[in-house]
Amino acid sequence: MLYDKVIQLLFFTCRQNRKASLIWTISLVGVTVLTASAFTGLYQSDQERQSMAQTMENPAMTAMVGPGYGLDNYTNGAMMAHQMLLFTAIVFAVMSILLVTKMTRAEEEEGKLELLRSLPVGRLSSLSATVIFVTILNIVIGLLIGIGLIAMNLVGMGMTGSILYGLTLTVTGLWFTSITALISQLSETSRGVVGLSFLVLIVAYLLRAIGDVSSEVLSLMSPLGLVLRTEVYVQNYWWPIFVTILMSLVFTLIAFYLNNKRDLGAGLLLSKPGKREGSRWLLSPLGLILRLQRTTIISWIIVMFFLGASYGSVFGDLEAFFENNEVLMQMLGDNRGYSMTEQFTTMLMVVLAIMATIPAVLVFLRVRGEEKKGRTEHLLTRGISRFSLIAHYLIIAILLGIVSLFLANFGLWFASSQVMEEPITFVNLLKAGLSYLPAMLLVLMIAVLLFAWKPKSTPLVWLYLVYSFFTVYLGGLIDMPTWLADLSSFSHIPQLPVDDFNWTPILILLFISTVGLVFSFISYRRRDALG
Amino acid sequence: MNRIEINKVSKKFGSFQALNNVEFEVREGEVYGFIGPNGAGKSTTIRILLGIIQATSGHATIFGKDVWKDAVEIHRKVAYVPGDVHLWENLTGGEVIDTFLSLKGQLNKTKRDHLIDLFQLDPKKKAGTYSKGNRQKIALISAFASESELFILDEPTSGLDPLMEKVFQQCVEEVKKQGKSVLLSSHILSEVEKLCDRIGIIRKGEMIESGTLDDLRHLTRTNIRVETEKSASILGDVPGVHHLFLDKGVYSFQVDTERLSEVMKELSQLGIKSIESNPPTLEDLFMRHYHSEDQLNKG
Ligand SMILES: Nc1ncnc2c1ncn2[C@@H]1O[C@H](COP(=O)(O)OP(=O)(O)OP(=O)(O)O)[C@@H](O)[C@H]1O
Numbered sequence: 001m002l003y004d005k006v007i008q009l010l011f012f013t014c015r016q017n018r019k020a021s022l023i024w025t026i027s028l029v030g031v032t033v034l035t036a037s038a039f040t041g042l043y044q045s046d047q048e049r050q051s052m053a054q055t056m057e058n059p060a061m062t063a064m065v066g067p068g069y070g071l072d073n074y075t076n077g078a079m080m081a082h083q084m085l086l087f088t089a090i091v092f093a094v095m096s097i098l099l100v101t102k103m104t105r106a107e108e109e110e111g112k113l114e115l116l117r118s119l120p121v122g123r124l125s126s127l128s129a130t131v132i133f134v135t136i137l138n139i140v141i142g143l144l145i146g147i148g149l150i151a152m153n154l155v156g157m158g159m160t161g162s163i164l165y166g167l168t169l170t171v172t173g174l175w176f177t178s179i180t181a182l183i184s185q186l187s188e189t190s191r192g193v194v195g196l197s198f199l200v201l202i203v204a205y206l207l208r209a210i211g212d213v214s215s216e217v218l219s220l221m222s223p224l225g226l227v228l229r230t231e232v233y234v235q236n237y238w239w240p241i242f243v244t245i246l247m248s249l250v251f252t253l254i255a256f257y258l259n260n261k262r263d264l265g266a267g268l269l270l271s272k273p274g275k276r277e278g279s280r281w282l283l284s285p286l287g288l289i290l291r292l293q294r295t296t297i298i299s300w301i302i303v304m305f306f307l308g309a310s311y312g313s314v315f316g317d318l319e320a321f322f323e324n325n326e327v328l329m330q331m332l333g334d335n336r337g338y339s340m341t342e343q344f345t346t347m348l349m350v351v352l353a354i355m356a357t358i359p360a361v362l363v364f365l366r367v368r369g370e371e372k373k374g375r376t377e378h379l380l381t382r383g384i385s386r387f388s389l390i391a392h393y394l395i396i397a398i399l400l401g402i403v404s405l406f407l408a409n410f411g412l413w414f415a416s417s418q419v420m421e422e423p424i425t426f427v428n429l430l431k432a433g434l435s436y437l438p439a440m441l442l443v444l445m446i447a448v449l450l451f452a453w454k455p456k457s458t459p460l461v462w463l464y465l466v467y468s469f470f471t472v473y474l475g476g477l478i479d480m481p482t483w484l485a486d487l488s489s490f491s492h493i494p495q496l497p498v499d500d501f502n503w504t505p506i507l508i509l510l511f512i513s514t515v516g517l518v519f520s521f522i523s524y525r526r527r528d529a530l531g
Numbered sequence: 532m533n534r535i536e537i538n539k540v541s542k543k544f545g546s547f548q549a550l551n552n553v554e555f556e557v558r559e560g561e562v563y564g565f566i567g568p569n570g571a572g573k574s575t576t577i578r579i580l581l582g583i584i585q586a587t588s589g590h591a592t593i594f595g596k597d598v599w600k601d602a603v604e605i606h607r608k609v610a611y612v613p614g615d616v617h618l619w620e621n622l623t624g625g626e627v628i629d630t631f632l633s634l635k636g637q638l639n640k641t642k643r644d645h646l647i648d649l650f651q652l653d654p655k656k657k658a659g660t661y662s663k664g665n666r667q668k669i670a671l672i673s674a675f676a677s678e679s680e681l682f683i684l685d686e687p688t689s690g691l692d693p694l695m696e697k698v699f700q701q702c703v704e705e706v707k708k709q710g711k712s713v714l715l716s717s718h719i720l721s722e723v724e725k726l727c728d729r730i731g732i733i734r735k736g737e738m739i740e741s742g743t744l745d746d747l748r749h750l751t752r753t754n755i756r757v758e759t760e761k762s763a764s765i766l767g768d769v770p771g772v773h774h775l776f777l778d779k780g781v782y783s784f785q786v787d788t789e790r791l792s793e794v795m796k797e798l799s800q801l802g803i804k805s806i807e808s809n810p811p812t813l814e815d816l817f818m819r820h821y822h823s824e825d826q827l828n829k830g
C-alpha cells in the first residue's frame with residue numbers, strides 16, 4: 001500500500017513541528033489583527049480616506065502592492081486589503097516553502113526518510129503527511145485571521161470579506177505548498193528546493209508587478225496576481241479561490257506521481273560526472289565558499305536587477321499620473337521642492353535595501369548550515385582559524401549586499417530612464433540607495449552575533465528583517481509609536497533626496513555594528529564548534 | 532617527545548559528564564589505539580584535541596602547544612579523518628580532495644594520484660552520490676596525501692571493505708615508518724591489535740586502561756586447552772583458574788596471567804599429554820571490561 005500509516009506519520013509530523021507552527025500562527029494572526037485595528041483608527045473622515053485612495057492609485061504603488069480597487073469608496077477594509085493582503089500572502093508562501101522543504105527533501109537528504117521507509121510505511125505516506133499537515137496549518141491560520149478580523153468588529157470589514165481575506169491567504173499558502181512538494185521531487189538537495197521555490201515566488205511577484213501595471217493576463221498567470229483578484233471587502237469574488245485550489249491539486253498530484261516513481265534520495269535532475277581535479281579557483285577558502293554558493297549568489301544578483309527594473313518600469317506612468325492629477329499635486333506636491341516621483345522613490349529605496357539584505361544574510365548564514373552538517377570541521381581542522389572562517393563568510397556577505405543594492409538601483413535607474421521624460425540621475429539614485437548600507441550591516445551584525453553567541457537561534461535575524469520591513473512600510477501609512485519604528489535599523493537612514501544627508505545616524509549604526517562584530521568574533525572563538 | 536599529551540581533561544555537556552579526567556599521551560613514531568564502547572567519549576576527546584570543542588577543565592597539548600589556543604598552528608601538521616564524513620554534495624571527490632590539500636597548503640599531485648589509485652576511487656563523481664565507504668576514502672586520501680606529523684583517525688575504517696582495510700593498514704604502517712604518530716580510534720579490534728603500539732581503553736568518559744598490548748595482557752587471562760593423564764578437576768579449586776570445562780577428555784579454562792606459573796606447576800604433576808595456550812586477545816580484554824561492568828550493574 002502506498003499510504004500505510006499516514007495518520008501516525010501525521011501525528012509524528014505535528015509533534016516535530018508544533019513549535020514552529022505555533023510561532024507562525026501567532027505572528028501571522030497577531031500582525032494582521034493589530035494592523036487592521038491600526039488602519040481603522042487612522043482616518044476619521046471619508047474625505048481623508050479618499051485623498052489616501054488617490055495617492056494609492058499611482059502605478060508605483062500598484063507595482064508594489066497590487067492594483068487598488070473600490071477606490072471611489074475606499075473603506076477601511078479596502079484600504080487594509082490593498083496595502084496588506086499581498087505582503088501577508090507572500091509570508092504565507094514563504095512559510096509553506098520552508099516547512100515543506102524541511103519535511104520532505106531535507107529529511108530525505110539527512111537519511112531520516114530512509115529509516116522511516118524501512119518501517120512498514122507506505123511509499124507516499126511521508127509526502128502525504130507533509131502536504132496534509134501544511135495544508136491544515138494554512139487553513140487554520142487563514143480561518144483564525146478571518147475570525148480575528150470579524151471579532152474586531154471594525155467598520156468596513158464585514159463577515160464575508162473577513163473570511164475571504166483569510167482564505168485568500170490560505171490558498172496562496174496551498175499553491176506554494178504544492179509547488180514546493182513538486183519541486184522537492186526534482187532537486188536532490190534541500191537547498192536546491194528552497195532556491196527553486198523562492199525563484200518561483202519572486203517570478204510570481206515580478207510577473208504580477210508588471211502585469212498589474214500593464215497587462216491583466218500577465219497578472220492572472222501569477223498566483224499572487226490571481227489571489228488579489230478576490231477584491232476582498234469590496235467585490236468579494238470567490239472564483240480566484242477555487243482556481244487556485246484547483247491548481248494546487250494538480251501540482252500535488254504531479255508531486256505524488258513523481259514521488260512514487262523515483263528512487264529514494266534521487267532527484268529527476270540527474271547529476272553528471274564532474275571534474276577530476278579541483279580548479280585553481282576552488283583551492284582557497286574563499287574559492288571554496290564562493291563555489292558552494294555560486295548558484296545562490298548569481299540568482300540573487302539577477303533577481304535584484306530585475307526587481308529594481310520592474311519598479312523602474314512604472315516610473316513613466318507614475319510621472320504621467322502625477323501630472324494629470326492636479327488636486328493631488330496641490331495637496332502633497334511640489335511645495336517642498338521635490339517631485340512626487342522622488343518621494344515615492346524614497347519608499348522604493350527602503351524596500352530595495354531590505355530586499356538586498358536578504359541575499360547578504362542568506363550567504364552569511366550558510367556557515368551555520370555547514371556547521372550543522374559537520375562540514376566546518378573540514379576547514380577548522382586544516383589550518384583555517386575560526387576568525388578567518390567567519391570573516392570569509394562575512395566579507396562575501398557584505399560584498400554581495402553591496403552588489404545587490406547597486407544592481408537593484410541600477411535596474412531601477414535603467415528602466416526608469418527609458419520611460420521617463422525627466423529621468424532621475426543615476427548618481428542621486430545611487431547616493432540614496434547606498435546610504436542604506438550601514439542599516440544592512442547592522443542586520444548582518446545581528447546574524448553574526450546570533451551565530452557566534454546563540455547558534456540555535458540564528459533564524460531570529462529573519463524575524464528582525466521582516467519586522468523592519470513592516471515597520472518601515474507601515475510607518476509611512478499609519479501612526480506608529482516612533483520607538484517601534486526606531487527598533488529597525490532602516491528607519492534611521494536619511495531618506496535622500498527628500499531628507500538631507502546626515503552623518504550622525506550613519507556613524508552610530510556603523511559604531512554599533514563594529515562593536516557587535518568584535519563581540520561576535522570573540523564569542524565564536526570561545527564556543528564549541530558543533531552543530 | 533610526546534606528540535599528544537592529555538592531562539586530566541574533563542568535558543561536560545550541560546550537566547552530562549562526557550569525559551572525566553582523561554589522561555594519556557601519544558609519542559613520536561607511535562600508533563596509539565583508542566578503544567571503548569559506543570558513547571564512551573572517544574569522538575569527544577578527539578574533538579577536544581582538534582580544538583572544535585573546548586574542555587571544561589584539564590589541559591591538552593599537541594606538539595607541546597595548547598589544543599584550543601594554538602589550534603590553527605597545530606592543524607598545519609595534523610590530519611584528521613572523522614568517523615562520519617559529510618561532504619558538499621555538488622563538488623566532485625577530486626575537487627574535495629584538492630581543496631582539502633590546498634587548504635593545508637600541501638597539494639602534492641603525485642602522492643594524491645598514487646593514493647587515489649591505491650584506494651580505487653573514482654574522483655569524478657559528485658560527492659552527494661558517493662557511498663559511505665567512498666566518502667571515507669576521500670577523507671583518508673586527503674589525510675595521507677598531506678605532509679602531516681600526526682594523524683588523528685576517528686573510526687576511519689567503519690565503512691571500508693576488507694581489501695580497502697588492508698590498503699589503510701599499509702598507509703598507517705607507511706607513515707609510522709616515517710616516524711609520524713597516529714591516534715586511531717576504532718571498534719575493529721583485530722585492526723588495533725595489528726597496528727597499535729599502545730592502547731588506551733575508555734569507558735563512560737574515564738580511561739580504564741592504558742599501555743602496550745603486552746602490559747594489558749598481564750591484566751587479563753590466558754586461554755589454555757590441556758589433555759592430562761590424571762583427572763584435572765582439582766584445577767577448579769586452584770586460585771586464578773576460571774571457567775573450567777571438560778569436553779571429550781580435553782580441559783579448557785582461563786588463567787589470570789599473573790598466576791600462570793603457579794597453575795603450570797600444578798598441571799605438570801598431572802602428566803600433560805598435550806597442551807595449547809592462547810594469549811588473550813584484545814577482544815578478551817575488551818569483553819572483560821564489559822563483563823565487569825555488567826556485574827557491577829547487577830550487584
Ligand atoms: N554535543 C553534545 N551534547 C550532549 N551530549 C553529547 C554531545 N556530544 C556527545 N555527547 C555525549 O557524550 C558521550 C560521548 O560521546 P562520543 O561521541 O564521544 O562517543 P564515542 O566514544 O565516540 O562513541 P562511538 O563509538 O559511538 O562513536 C555520549 O554519551 C554522547 O551522547
Ligand SMILES: [Mg+2]
Pocket residue numbers: 573574575614685
Ligand atoms: Mg565516535
